[in-house]
Each structure stands twice: as structure tokens, then as C-alpha cells.
Amino acid sequence: MRRMRGVALTAIALTGALSLVGCAKDTGGGKSPSGGTAAGQGCKLSPKPDVPATAATSSTTPEKVDGSALKVGLAFDIGGRGDASFNDAAVSGLDRARAEFGIKPENVKEVTASPNEDEAAKQTRLRQLAQDGFNPVIGVGFAYAEALKAVAPQFPNTRFAIVDATVEGAPNVTPLVFAEEQASFLVGVAAAYKSKTCRVGFVGGVETPLIQKFEAGFVQGAKAAAPDIKIEKKYLTRAGDFTGFQDPEKGNQAARGQIDAGADVLYHAAGASGKGVFSAAKSGNALAIGVDSDQAKQPNLADVKDVIITSMLKRVDVAVFDLVRAVARNEVATLPKTFDLKVDAVGYSTTGGKVDDIKDVLDAYKAQIVTEKIKVSDKPGK
Amino acid sequence: MGTLRGRLLPPVLAIAFSALLCTVTLMVSGANPASGIAAMVTQVGEGSVAVDIVNSAAVYYLAALAVAIGFQMNLFNIGVEGQFRVAAVTAAIVGAAIDLPAGLHAVVVILTAAVTGALYAAIPALLKITRNVHEVISSIMLNAIAAGVIALLIREDMFGELRGSNIGTHTIPESGWVGGIGFGDRGTLFGLVFLVLVIGVGYWVMMNRTRFGFELRASGESPTAAAAGGVNARRMILVAMLMSGAVAGLVAMPELLGRDHTYLITSPAGYGFTGIAIALLGRNHPGGIALGALLWAFLDKSSLALDNVGVPKEIVTIMQGSIVLSVVIAYEVVRRVELRAERRRVGRQLGANGGGTGNGGATPAAATAGGAS
Structure with a gap:
């Protein structure tokens, strides 16, 4: 029954899309997809930045790493393995490390948080991993920061790591933080280039400092490429209410509002709510930009993948893999302080080939950021 | 509900029932x-x-x-x-x-x-x-x-x-x-x-x-x-x-x-x-x-x-949910059982006091009605 309805809906959507395409042909094109104000020319774009001398790529020696003695513990925030996002990225990094370094399956443990649990539960989870001899122990998500502050000093010989946070005063906690604003800058440039109405949108899941980094980078990137561009911004929920990451309907509403206001390229940093942003973009004839992983490749987004022009990549897998390798080789100090564009731990995806025509522009901006000719702020301007 | 049994039996029943339910769930899921x-x-x-x-x-x-x-x-x-x-x-x-x-x-x-x-x-x-x-x-x-x-x-x-x-x-x-x-x-x-x-x-x-x-x-x-x-x-x-x-x-x-x-x-x-x-x-x-x-x-x-x-530790959430659900039901069941026992006792006393067989016949019917409502 459900499938039948899905088929019917798809059929209707397809017919709609086809007839719209037909209309566009009839009027000879040039009409903005959302019926917005500006002509179809898009923004007046800034000149493409110069490409500086090629940045030196860090040479990674393919030295054999033996991880057979390694025991790796992964403590997830809510969601865990199978969330098709953040946690799964960590999993794939660990899986790669397991395959390449020969870590024994019984020496890997993944544990997951429950919704609304207190600090004691997080501490117990980390403490048990450390007690059972897991080393490194990786907390996936900034929610583990306070718990690590308490637990890490009790196990000075265990290497802890935390994704998306730094823990001060605990030298055995390695921060795995990303320059989300840098990659968001690049997709902001892409949005400015792809917008026909010179108006783009940002949909954030929850208004937290972390998600504000995405907003900050996106806005700077779009403005760098097109100083006149208008940017719609919307957060689905306020800080403290984390439903904004899990509510596709809210994402859909917000995206539809932005499309109605004339935006035709939407960037979301809203976790599972992003699905709603994509479907709104599809039905509103707009384009969308994914987040964290290459969303055009995700099986559960196959029906909207044609509106996803690119995705901002946050390679949690790279960070986890690098950390495990560094622990195995006993060289944690060499890990980058921030996983940024320079080490290709953040970036943008090209699946679908929809940004291939502006790839040289994006790479030029990337080179500017890597050589620090452009500095991207991680806080949104007032 | 004043009796100790009436107070303690329902939660115990509820916990036992939800433990049973979770056991079955775990066995079905292969754990x-x-x-x-x-x-x-x-x-x-x-x-x-x-x-x-x-x-x-x-x-x-x-x-x-x-x-x-x-x-x-x-x-x-x-x-x-x-x-x-x-x-x-x-x-x-x-x-x-x-x-x-x-x-x-x-x-x-x-x-x-x-x-x-x-x-x-x-x-x-x-x-x-x-x-x-x-x-x-x-x-x-x-x-x-x-x-x-x-x-x-x-x-x-x-x-x-x-x-x-x-x-x-x-x-x-x-x-x-x-x-x-x-x-x-x-x-x-x-x-x-x-x-x-x-x-x-x-x-x-x-x-x-x-x-x-x-x-x-x-x-x-x-x-x-x-x-x-x-x-x-x-x-x-x-x-x-x-x-x-x-x-x-x-x-x-x-x-x-x-x-x-x-x-x-x-x-x-x-x-x-x-x-x-x-x-x-x-x-x-x-x-x-x-x-x-x-x-x-x-x-x-x-x-x-x-x-x-x-x-999977989500089993505990199932257990908590089923405890609450079954405790509400268990209190109601125990309340009715006690009510029936009370009626029977009253009926017996009335019967012993020479109230005739009519009362004795009415009591089970009332109890049944009570149990069905």
C-alpha cells in the first residue's frame, strides 16, 4: 500500500517536473526557477582568484602499520552505527583502520549513548572502555567533553580522543576538530555561482556554536563570490532542543519558506532534517547542497539526488583513521590541530558532476584558503 | 486495596510480566x-x-x-x-x-x-x-x-x-x-x-x-x-x-x-x-x-x-514501557479480584445470616459483570 502511494507520488512529481521543463522551453528559458525577482543571469560574480603556487602536499609514506595489538573503543552519541551521517563516518574510518592495520575484530568495541542520559552514564561508558584496556578510546561528539574531563585524568596511560571538541587540562585527550567553515566557504561559492536569483539559503538544525561554523563559512563564501548576494538563514530549533536534527518536516517548511522568498540554492547543516530540505528543493525547483558526507551517494536520498549539486564533506572517517594510525605508530603529536582543507579532511563532493563546470573556481578559492590568503571566520557576523 | 497483598502484588506482577516480555523479545531477536x-x-x-x-x-x-x-x-x-x-x-x-x-x-x-x-x-x-x-x-x-x-x-x-x-x-x-x-x-x-x-x-x-x-x-x-x-x-x-x-x-x-x-x-x-x-x-x-x-x-x-x-540496550526502554503499562493493568486486575472476593465474602455472610439462596446466586453474576466491564 505504502509502496503504491510512493509510486503514485513519484509519478505525480515526475509529471510535474516534466511539465515545468516543458513550460521553461516554451518561454525560451531565462525564467528563474522559483519565479523570483532577479533575471536569470544570477549574481555579478567576483573575478576568480588567482591560483597560488601549488601547496606542498604532505607526503604520507605508505609504511606498514601493525595494529594487531591495538584495542579501539568508540563511544557514540545518540544514533550510533547506522545513522547514515556523523556516526557512520566514524565507523567507516574505524573499519578502514581495521582492514589496513589488522586490528582484530574482538579488539574493537562500539557503544552508544541513550537519549537524555546524564553525565554519569557517559562517564561510566568511557571508564569501562578504558578499564577493559581499550586504547585509544574515542568519544564521537562534543557531548562527551565534560565526561572526558572527569574520566581522562583517571587513566593517564590511555589515549582518549574526542570529535568536535577540545578538552582543556587533559593532555591525554586528543581533539579531533574540523574546519567546517572552510569547506562551507567553498560550497557557499558554489551556491553563488549556481544561483540564478542571486539569493541562496542556509538551513541549520540547531542553533549551536558548531552549526554556526557552517553558517559562517557559507555566508563568507557566497559573499566572496558574489558581494551582492542575498542569504536567507533559518535554524530549525534553538540551542538545547536537539529535535532540529531529526525533523525532516521542519526542514521542509523552512526550505519552502526560503524558496518562496526567492532563494534557489539551499545549504543545510541539519542532520536528518536535511531530507526535508532536499524534498522541498526538489518540489520547488531549487538546488540543494548536502552536508558532512557525500549525500548524493546516500541510498536513502536516491529520490532527491538530482537536486544535490554538491556536499560539504567533513571527513570524520579521515580523523578517526589518522588517530588510530598515529596511536599505532606512537606519534599522536603529529596529528593536525585542526582537520582542515590543507589535509583534505574537509572539502566538497563532485558526485553527479553538477559542479564540474566551476571546479577550477572552487579549487582556486581552496588554494587561497590553504595558503591563508583568505581567512575564514568560524563565527557568523552580526 | 487496603491489604498488603493488594499493594504489592500488582508491581511484582508487572515486573515479572515485563521481564518475561523482554526475555521473549530477546530470544526472538537472537540474543x-x-x-x-x-x-x-x-x-x-x-x-x-x-x-x-x-x-x-x-x-x-x-x-x-x-x-x-x-x-x-x-x-x-x-x-x-x-x-x-x-x-x-x-x-x-x-x-x-x-x-x-x-x-x-x-x-x-x-x-x-x-x-x-x-x-x-x-x-x-x-x-x-x-x-x-x-x-x-x-x-x-x-x-x-x-x-x-x-x-x-x-x-x-x-x-x-x-x-x-x-x-x-x-x-x-x-x-x-x-x-x-x-x-x-x-x-x-x-x-x-x-x-x-x-x-x-x-x-x-x-x-x-x-x-x-x-x-x-x-x-x-x-x-x-x-x-x-x-x-x-x-x-x-x-x-x-x-x-x-x-x-x-x-x-x-x-x-x-x-x-x-x-x-x-x-x-x-x-x-x-x-x-x-x-x-x-x-x-x-x-x-x-x-x-x-x-x-x-x-x-x-x-x-x-x-x-x-x-x-541491544534499547531492550531496557521496552522493559520500562511494559512495566508502566502492565502495572496499570495489574492494579486494575487485582482491584477487581479483591472486589469479587469481597462480594463473595459479603454474600456468604448474608447467606449464613439466612438471607436465602437468592443472594448466593446473584453474587457470581455481579462478579462476572464487574470483571467484564
């Missing part, structure tokens, strides 16, 4: 129930888990007591959740802003929390007595508003500060902390656990030994009879909601003053709803709620061990 249960029980002896259970139970106890005070008066204060969170963030802000000698500082923070909780509960109470708005509707909406209020208060440009990728209130200075009883590696028992005990005893005394408690229960059981007896129903609603809100306001205090010292946007939510479940489980009785809270905390904390033996 080993025995190893899961064994892991949960041995977990209690591990590290700080035993102390964590008591700490958690104290928090749940306050939440359930707040709900129970409303239940006694037939008020469903579903807004405990919002009341406790608004109170927690307000108390955290006040605690960080003031500078008082040790001891007094904590007392002021605790009073702030109680007053804030009571004030937030006063909104649905006033709406009910003046505009006859049902407290379930108004208080559940105030829960959503509470989330917005907290987000506003905790902003960096209001009273919050950035902590890495997190936002929280400023740290309460040490003079405002409430020390606990340390057990070394076994964890630290919150000092406020003892305040919780005092509140529990106070609740029992108030309900059973004071005129006010009697009036409260009377208004709950029969508003018309209470009104006829000279009880001011509106005043009772207001007072009951204020007390419920004040206790709700204290819910986060053990964790705030005993461990966290700051309110973060990731601080736990949901205690208000846990409180509803535990109040149902404990039948609003201070002792019953204590056992319910301990059981709940045990399930929550020892479930961490299930990951270790490859049993």
Missing part, C-alpha cells in the same frame, strides 16, 4: 536473555554504578513526587519537565552570579529553584482556576515554551558562555557546591540525596498526618464532597500545583550542585516524563515511589552493561 540479565546484575558491583543508581534514583524520586502531589488532587501536572528545566537553568544562573558564604550559597540556589518551579507551575494553576483551562494542555504547552526560554537565557549574550562546541551557564563558584560522600573509585553520593529523603518523609507526613493533606486527598477523590465539607477547591488546586512545581524545581539540584555546577544545553531532559511513569508505578505512595525510582535507575544504569554482551 541471549540470561547473559543480558546476568550482565545487568553484575554491573551494579562495577565501578561507580551502585552509587550512580542511588544518585539517579534521588533525581527520579523528586520528579515522581512532584507528579504524585498533583495526582493526589486529581491534577495531571505533565509540566514537571518544563518546571524542572526552567528552575534548573535559573538556579544555575543565580548560583553563578551571587557570592555568598559556603552553605548559605547553596541554600539560596535551592530556594531559587523551588520558587522558580512553583512560579512556572502557577501559570497552569491560575489558568485552570480563572479560565478553566485544563492543566494538561497548558502545562504541556509550557514545556515547549520552557525549551525556548532556556535557549534564550543560555545564549552567550544573555547568561551563557561558550564551552568548546557546547553552551552552558557560568560555573557556580565552589561555595555553592553541595559536597557528597565520596567512595573513591565507587563514585560520590550526592549530598542532596539526604534532602530528597527529608522531602519524601515530609510528603508522607503531610499527606497522612495533616489536615491539609486530608483536604488535598479528599478534593482529589471527590471534589463535590470536599466542597460540601468546606474545602475551597480553587485554593487547593493552586496550592497543589505550587507545591508540585516547587518539588519539580528541585529535580535538577542534586546534579547541578553535586556534580555538574553548570547547566549545559546538553544537560539531560526528560526527567519530568520519567517522573510520571514512576509515580504511576509507585501509586503516589512515598515508599512505592522510592522503590520505583530505584528500579528505574537500576534499569537505566545497568543497561550500560548490555552493550558489553552484545544485547
Whole structure:
């Protein structure tokens, strides 16, 4: 029954899309997809930045790493393995490390948080991993920061790591933080280039400092490429209410509002709510930009993948893999302080080939950021 | 329901039933129930888990007591959740802003929390007595508003500060902390656990030994009879909601003053709803709620061990849900069985007193009707 309805809906959507395409042909094109104000020319774009001398790529020696003695513990925030996002990225990094370094399956443990649990539960989870001899122990998500502050000093010989946070005063906690604003800058440039109405949108899941980094980078990137561009911004929920990451309907509403206001390229940093942003973009004839992983490749987004022009990549897998390798080789100090564009731990995806025509522009901006000719702020301007 | 059997049998039946249900669920999903249960029980002896259970139970106890005070008066204060969170963030802000000698500082923070909780509960109470708005509707909406209020208060440009990728209130200075009883590696028992005990005893005394408690229960059981007896129903609603809100306001205090010292946007939510479940489980009785809270905390904390033996720990959520559901059913079943037994006893006595066979014939029919309704 459900499938039948899905088929019917798809059929209707397809017919709609086809007839719209037909209309566009009839009027000879040039009409903005959302019926917005500006002509179809898009923004007046800034000149493409110069490409500086090629940045030196860090040479990674393919030295054999033996991880057979390694025991790796992964403590997830809510969601865990199978969330098709953040946690799964960590999993794939660990899986790669397991395959390449020969870590024994019984020496890997993944544990997951429950919704609304207190600090004691997080501490117990980390403490048990450390007690059972897991080393490194990786907390996936900034929610583990306070718990690590308490637990890490009790196990000075265990290497802890935390994704998306730094823990001060605990030298055995390695921060795995990303320059989300840098990659968001690049997709902001892409949005400015792809917008026909010179108006783009940002949909954030929850208004937290972390998600504000995405907003900050996106806005700077779009403005760098097109100083006149208008940017719609919307957060689905306020800080403290984390439903904004899990509510596709809210994402859909917000995206539809932005499309109605004339935006035709939407960037979301809203976790599972992003699905709603994509479907709104599809039905509103707009384009969308994914987040964290290459969303055009995700099986559960196959029906909207044609509106996803690119995705901002946050390679949690790279960070986890690098950390495990560094622990195995006993060289944690060499890990980058921030996983940024320079080490290709953040970036943008090209699946679908929809940004291939502006790839040289994006790479030029990337080179500017890597050589620090452009500095991207991680806080949104007032 | 006065008999001991009538009080104890339903929860025991409910726990047994939900354990059975979980065993079946685990077996169907291919996991080993025995190893899961064994892991949960041995977990209690591990590290700080035993102390964590008591700490958690104290928090749940306050939440359930707040709900129970409303239940006694037939008020469903579903807004405990919002009341406790608004109170927690307000108390955290006040605690960080003031500078008082040790001891007094904590007392002021605790009073702030109680007053804030009571004030937030006063909104649905006033709406009910003046505009006859049902407290379930108004208080559940105030829960959503509470989330917005907290987000506003905790902003960096209001009273919050950035902590890495997190936002929280400023740290309460040490003079405002409430020390606990340390057990070394076994964890630290919150000092406020003892305040919780005092509140529990106070609740029992108030309900059973004071005129006010009697009036409260009377208004709950029969508003018309209470009104006829000279009880001011509106005043009772207001007072009951204020007390419920004040206790709700204290819910986060053990964790705030005993461990966290700051309110973060990731601080736990949901205690208000846990409180509803535990109040149902404990039948609003201070002792019953204590056992319910301990059981709940045990399930929550020892479930961490299930990951270790490859049993999905979500099974505990199923167990908690089925306990609440089956305890409600079990109370009803036991009530009817007892009612039937009582009727039979009365019928027998009437029969023995020469009431004739007609009565004896009527009793089973009445019992059947009672059982079917």
C-alpha cells in the first residue's frame, strides 16, 4: 500500500517536473526557477582568484602499520552505527583502520549513548572502555567533553580522543576538530555561482556554536563570490532542543519558506532534517547542497539526488583513521590541530558532476584558503 | 486495596510480566536473555554504578513526587519537565552570579529553584482556576515554551558562555557546591540525596498526618464532597500545583550542585516524563515511589552493561514501557479480584445470616459483570 502511494507520488512529481521543463522551453528559458525577482543571469560574480603556487602536499609514506595489538573503543552519541551521517563516518574510518592495520575484530568495541542520559552514564561508558584496556578510546561528539574531563585524568596511560571538541587540562585527550567553515566557504561559492536569483539559503538544525561554523563559512563564501548576494538563514530549533536534527518536516517548511522568498540554492547543516530540505528543493525547483558526507551517494536520498549539486564533506572517517594510525605508530603529536582543507579532511563532493563546470573556481578559492590568503571566520557576523 | 497483598502484588506482577516480555523479545531477536540479565546484575558491583543508581534514583524520586502531589488532587501536572528545566537553568544562573558564604550559597540556589518551579507551575494553576483551562494542555504547552526560554537565557549574550562546541551557564563558584560522600573509585553520593529523603518523609507526613493533606486527598477523590465539607477547591488546586512545581524545581539540584555546577544545553531532559511513569508505578505512595525510582535507575544504569554482551540496550526502554503499562493493568486486575472476593465474602455472610439462596446466586453474576466491564 505504502509502496503504491510512493509510486503514485513519484509519478505525480515526475509529471510535474516534466511539465515545468516543458513550460521553461516554451518561454525560451531565462525564467528563474522559483519565479523570483532577479533575471536569470544570477549574481555579478567576483573575478576568480588567482591560483597560488601549488601547496606542498604532505607526503604520507605508505609504511606498514601493525595494529594487531591495538584495542579501539568508540563511544557514540545518540544514533550510533547506522545513522547514515556523523556516526557512520566514524565507523567507516574505524573499519578502514581495521582492514589496513589488522586490528582484530574482538579488539574493537562500539557503544552508544541513550537519549537524555546524564553525565554519569557517559562517564561510566568511557571508564569501562578504558578499564577493559581499550586504547585509544574515542568519544564521537562534543557531548562527551565534560565526561572526558572527569574520566581522562583517571587513566593517564590511555589515549582518549574526542570529535568536535577540545578538552582543556587533559593532555591525554586528543581533539579531533574540523574546519567546517572552510569547506562551507567553498560550497557557499558554489551556491553563488549556481544561483540564478542571486539569493541562496542556509538551513541549520540547531542553533549551536558548531552549526554556526557552517553558517559562517557559507555566508563568507557566497559573499566572496558574489558581494551582492542575498542569504536567507533559518535554524530549525534553538540551542538545547536537539529535535532540529531529526525533523525532516521542519526542514521542509523552512526550505519552502526560503524558496518562496526567492532563494534557489539551499545549504543545510541539519542532520536528518536535511531530507526535508532536499524534498522541498526538489518540489520547488531549487538546488540543494548536502552536508558532512557525500549525500548524493546516500541510498536513502536516491529520490532527491538530482537536486544535490554538491556536499560539504567533513571527513570524520579521515580523523578517526589518522588517530588510530598515529596511536599505532606512537606519534599522536603529529596529528593536525585542526582537520582542515590543507589535509583534505574537509572539502566538497563532485558526485553527479553538477559542479564540474566551476571546479577550477572552487579549487582556486581552496588554494587561497590553504595558503591563508583568505581567512575564514568560524563565527557568523552580526 | 487496603491489604498488603493488594499493594504489592500488582508491581511484582508487572515486573515479572515485563521481564518475561523482554526475555521473549530477546530470544526472538537472537540474543541471549540470561547473559543480558546476568550482565545487568553484575554491573551494579562495577565501578561507580551502585552509587550512580542511588544518585539517579534521588533525581527520579523528586520528579515522581512532584507528579504524585498533583495526582493526589486529581491534577495531571505533565509540566514537571518544563518546571524542572526552567528552575534548573535559573538556579544555575543565580548560583553563578551571587557570592555568598559556603552553605548559605547553596541554600539560596535551592530556594531559587523551588520558587522558580512553583512560579512556572502557577501559570497552569491560575489558568485552570480563572479560565478553566485544563492543566494538561497548558502545562504541556509550557514545556515547549520552557525549551525556548532556556535557549534564550543560555545564549552567550544573555547568561551563557561558550564551552568548546557546547553552551552552558557560568560555573557556580565552589561555595555553592553541595559536597557528597565520596567512595573513591565507587563514585560520590550526592549530598542532596539526604534532602530528597527529608522531602519524601515530609510528603508522607503531610499527606497522612495533616489536615491539609486530608483536604488535598479528599478534593482529589471527590471534589463535590470536599466542597460540601468546606474545602475551597480553587485554593487547593493552586496550592497543589505550587507545591508540585516547587518539588519539580528541585529535580535538577542534586546534579547541578553535586556534580555538574553548570547547566549545559546538553544537560539531560526528560526527567519530568520519567517522573510520571514512576509515580504511576509507585501509586503516589512515598515508599512505592522510592522503590520505583530505584528500579528505574537500576534499569537505566545497568543497561550500560548490555552493550558489553552484545544485547541491544534499547531492550531496557521496552522493559520500562511494559512495566508502566502492565502495572496499570495489574492494579486494575487485582482491584477487581479483591472486589469479587469481597462480594463473595459479603454474600456468604448474608447467606449464613439466612438471607436465602437468592443472594448466593446473584453474587457470581455481579462478579462476572464487574470483571467484564
